[in-house]
Amino acid sequence: MNALRKYFDKIKPNFEEGGKLHAFRSLYDGFDTFAFVPNTTAGRCGTHVHDAIDSKRIMSLVVIALVPALLFGMYNVGYQNALAAGQLENATFWGMFFFGFLAVLPKLIVSYVVGLGIEFTVAQWKNEEIQEGFLVSGIIIPMIVPVNTPLWILAIAVAFSVIFAKEIFGGTGMNIFNVALITRAFLFFSYPSSMTGDDTVWVAQNSICGLGFDVPDTFSAATPLGEIAAGATALSTSFCDQVIGLIPGSIGETSVIAIALGACLLLWTGVASWKTMLSVFVGGACTGWFYNALGLSPLDACQHIVLGGFCFGAVFMATDPVTSARTEGGKWIYGFLIGFIAVTVRVLNPGYPEGMMLAILLMNLFAPLIDYCFVSRNISRRAKRATSK
Amino acid sequence: MANVIKLRKGLDVNLKGKASLETMQTKVEGRFALVPDDFYGMKPKVVVKEGDVVKVGDALFVDKNHPEVKFVSPVSGTVALVERGERRKVMSVRVDADGKQDAKAFSEKDPLKLLLESGLFGFFRQRPYDVVANPEDKPKAIFVSAFNSMPLAQNFEYVLQGQEKEFQAGLSLLAKIAKVHLGVCVCQKAPALTAAKDVTVTVFDGPAPAGNVGVQINHVDPINKGEVVWTLGAEEVIFIGRLVLTGKVDLSRTIAVAGSEVKAPKYAKVLVGQPLKAVLAGQTDDSKSLRIINGNPMVGIKTSKDGCLAAHATEVTVIPEGDDVYEMLGWIAPRCKEFSTSRSYFSWLRPKKTEYTLDARIKGGERHMIMSGEYDRVFPMDIYAGYLVKAIIAGDIDRQEALGIYEVAPEDFALAEFVDSSKLELQRIVREGLDILRKENA
Numbered sequence: 131m132n133a134l135r136k137y138f139d140k141i142k143p144n145f146e147e148g149g150k151l152h153a154f155r156s157l158y159d160g161f162d163t164f165a166f167v168p169n170t171t172a173g174r175c176g177t178h179v180h181d182a183i184d185s186k187r188i189m190s191l192v193v194i195a196l197v198p199a200l201l202f203g204m205y206n207v208g209y210q211n212a213l214a215a216g217q218l219e220n221a222t223f224w225g226m227f228f229f230g231f232l233a234v235l236p237k238l239i240v241s242y243v244v245g246l247g248i249e250f251t252v253a254q255w256k257n258e259e260i261q262e263g264f265l266v267s268g269i270i271i272p273m274i275v276p277v278n279t280p281l282w283i284l285a286i287a288v289a290f291s292v293i294f295a296k297e298i299f300g301g302t303g304m305n306i307f308n309v310a311l312i313t314r315a316f317l318f319f320s321y322p323s324s325m326t327g328d329d330t331v332w333v334a335q336n337s338i339c340g341l342g343f344d345v346p347d348t349f350s351a352a353t354p355l356g357e358i359a360a361g362a363t364a365l366s367t368s369f370c371d372q373v374i375g376l377i378p379g380s381i382g383e384t385s386v387i388a389i390a391l392g393a394c395l396l397l398w399t400g401v402a403s404w405k406t407m408l409s410v411f412v413g414g415a416c417t418g419w420f421y422n423a424l425g426l427s428p429l430d431a432c433q434h435i436v437l438g439g440f441c442f443g444a445v446f447m448a449t450d451p452v453t454s455a456r457t458e459g460g461k462w463i464y465g466f467l468i469g470f471i472a473v474t475v476r477v478l479n480p481g482y483p484e485g486m487m488l489a490i491l492l493m494n495l496f497a498p499l500i501d502y503c504f505v506s507r508n509i510s511r512r513a514k515r516a517t518s519k
Numbered sequence: 520m521a522n523v524i525k526l527r528k529g530l531d532v533n534l535k536g537k538a539s540l541e542t543m544q545t546k547v548e549g550r551f552a553l554v555p556d557d558f559y560g561m562k563p564k565v566v567v568k569e570g571d572v573v574k575v576g577d578a579l580f581v582d583k584n585h586p587e588v589k590f591v592s593p594v595s596g597t598v599a600l601v602e603r604g605e606r607r608k609v610m611s612v613r614v615d616a617d618g619k620q621d622a623k624a625f626s627e628k629d630p631l632k633l634l635l636e637s638g639l640f641g642f643f644r645q646r647p648y649d650v651v652a653n654p655e656d657k658p659k660a661i662f663v664s665a666f667n668s669m670p671l672a673q674n675f676e677y678v679l680q681g682q683e684k685e686f687q688a689g690l691s692l693l694a695k696i697a698k699v700h701l702g703v704c705v706c707q708k709a710p711a712l713t714a715a716k717d718v719t720v721t722v723f724d725g726p727a728p729a730g731n732v733g734v735q736i737n738h739v740d741p742i743n744k745g746e747v748v749w750t751l752g753a754e755e756v757i758f759i760g761r762l763v764l765t766g767k768v769d770l771s772r773t774i775a776v777a778g779s780e781v782k783a784p785k786y787a788k789v790l791v792g793q794p795l796k797a798v799l800a801g802q803t804d805d806s807k808s809l810r811i812i813n814g815n816p817m818v819g820i821k822t823s824k825d826g827c828l829a830a831h832a833t834e835v836t837v838i839p840e841g842d843d844v845y846e847m848l849g850w851i852a853p854r855c856k857e858f859s860t861s862r863s864y865f866s867w868l869r870p871k872k873t874e875y876t877l878d879a880r881i882k883g884g885e886r887h888m889i890m891s892g893e894y895d896r897v898f899p900m901d902i903y904a905g906y907l908v909k910a911i912i913a914g915d916i917d918r919q920e921a922l923g924i925y926e927v928a929p930e931d932f933a934l935a936e937f938v939d940s941s942k943l944e945l946q947r948i949v950r951e952g953l954d955i956l957r958k959e960n961a
Binding site: 134163167169171176181182186187190261300302303304398400401511513516 | 532534670741744810812816820821838840841842844845846847848849850851854857859860861862863864877878879881883884885886887888889890891892895901902903921922923929933934936937938939940941942944945950
């Protein structure tokens with residue numbers, strides 16, 4: 131530990147004002163604060179002692195919470211590939227996992243390299259510290275795209291969303307929309323054929339480094355929601371598989387169990403608001419039940435929640451503290467409407483089999499309005515108090 | 520029976536080094552300092568020259584805008600130095616004590632005049648703006664909090680022992696100026712507090728910052744735009760009581776000398792402006808990097824071993840500075856010794872009695888406000904703290920007013936600053952917001 135500290139102290143002058151590597155100051159800062167808790171002390175006035183929690187730890191917790199879903203997603207990529215090739219009995223657990231790992235890893239790398247690259251550049255340019263927000267967005271992005279999304283498209287989408295959804299607003303904490311969802315929305319509307327298209331995007335088609343299997347070109351597999359949107363009345367996968375996550379879908383969204391593990395961590399540590407999370411589920415379940423009762427949807431409330439990106443969105447994206455409602459009362463309304471809109475889009479709009487992304491983005495837009503109403507109540511209460519005297 | 524108000528929001532931080540209930544006596548010697556900055560919002564005009572001989576109660580400086588508001592010497596002796604900083608700003612007026620404590624006698628009958636003449640009015644603060652009170656205002660009430668709930672703070676009930684008569688005399692005088700509200704803690708049983716005469720007693724039951732006078736005002740009689748409330752420290756009420764009973768100014772306090780780096784934390788009887796050497800000599804390990812704070816670790820002002828007791832400070836605390844600590848991989852390491860309100864650390868597993876040694880590091884980098892509801896958990900007022908802070912940062916004066924900036928003081932944001940994961944300097948931000956608003960409304 132001391133040796134590393136000494137090394138940092140030794141190279142530090144190069145990155146300071148006037149040093150020959152000053153152009154990489156943000157990079158140095160990023161690694162230094164990553165390795166050691168900064169020992170900046172409090173100012174002359176103000177609070178002299180501080181809670182040990184900081185945004186680095188909060189973001190790291192979210193990343194850890196995402197890991198089970200990511201690992202399961204990798205396995206599922208291999209599983210779907212073997213299933214499509216009809217080779218399930220010849221595939222091993224580790225074989226399928228490593229196939230998925232190799233299929234997902236490039237996406238993860240592209241997402242982080244492009245996104246963090248922009249973050250570092252902006253931090254250097256604005257002479258600020260690196261903000262950790264993208265650590266979370268960077269892992270979420272590969273998890274909410276289909277496995278066959280081309281890397282170059284992903285790179286463009288990440289660059290677009292980091293610049294236009296985050297940095298122009300002022301960085302982490304100032305953005306209006308969830309950055310990961312903007313990436314997905316960009317892909318969804320700019321490259322629709324790579325995102326849903328002809329149902330060939332959900333299953334990896336070719337073997338990688340000798341792992342996995344080649345799937346016939348004519349093979350296509352729709353997500354369960356895709357099947358329903360295409361007019362089916364019954365699903366080709368069992369409810370049990372849907373809960374475990376052995377169905378086609380975006381990489382990280384399929385397993386309810388893996389997502390539930392992450393949810394437990396987020397709720398236990400208080401990083402995610404239980405109010406937002408619960409109300410999304412309540413909103414989705416009520417709406418699902420309602421449409422099912424009316425006969426508009428063959429899926430019942432439970433299936434609406436289990437399928438598609440509902441759980442993933444509710445746990446990891448609706449609860450994004452920056453873009454969700456910030457008032458405690460507002461969180462209930464915000465969450466409920468996400469659930470409601472997500473299921474409504476699924477049921478009433480035949481063009482979009484999945485509505486979670488659009489629901490969260492739409493409610494991101496309305497979150498400030500919801501908060502405005504709650505804050506206005508406080509303001510008018512104060513005004514009334516003044517005039518009643 | 521007094522009205523009891525129960526507060527749920529807040530946070531008690533259990534720091535190591537609480538002062539034990541015994542009092543150390545100190546000698547009146549050395550170079551005392553009265554610092555104009557301690558009386559925030561006032562422009563000092565020095566009325567003594569170096570070499571002047573002063574008595575206890577002689578004015579050292581006055582407020583330029585209200586010359587009747589005087590700030591007086593706590594000791595008798597010789598004016599040694601008028602310390603000036605940049606642009607000739609008065610940093611402090613220093614008096615060499617002669618140890619005799621000759622005191623000037625005051626005999627004004629009018630309560631306000633008596634307070635102004637004796638210099639005790641300078642200890643009043645007003646809301647809005649949390650600045651020295653303006654004697655021309657008609658306050659709607661005077662609020663006194665008889666307890667401080669911040670970590671390591673002075674236990675007023677202990678300080679009060681033997682001074683009950685003075686405390687009551689002080690309250691009675693205040694009651695002649697305006698309605699007086701006394702806030703006491705549910706744990707305080709002394710009849711001098713719970714059965715104080717001439718005042719309205721309200722009992723508060725809850726974690727810090729229940730002892731903050733701002734919180735008490737918000738629950739008892741919130742401030743509306745255009746109204747003025749005066750506040751006064753509980754020990755300063757005793758100053759007034761002494762003046763009423765003896766006709767002389769006696770600015771002696773019983774402060775807590777506390778903190779994890781004090782060898783034997785206990786109380787000390789000192790005067791306002793007394794050199795801290797008197798209480799810290801032999802109590803600290805000088806080989807360590809330490810932070811000496813005039814006041815408690817939540818709202819105090821950083822000073823040094825050579826500093827003097829600040830005018831409003833009821834405790835002096837010493838904690839490790841922490842600038843020599845490098846913790847590796849703090850974003851993931853368990854860091855079992857750290858205190859946190861977040862369950863990502865393990866302090867929630869440890870018994871409530873566990874005392875923590877916290878240093879002065881901010882333990883993170885400053886970020887934009889990310890998490891929601893963090894401040895509200897420790898902000899027991901009917902105010903959206905996060906929105907108010909944002910309005911101040913944005914410089915939106917109308918919105919600050921609407922969100923209740925007139926009701927708050929920087930100290931009310933101390934715990935919010937403690938728990939803030941974005942490490943914003945909330946007290947500084949609120950102070951600046953109040954200053955701008957005061958200028959605009961002037």
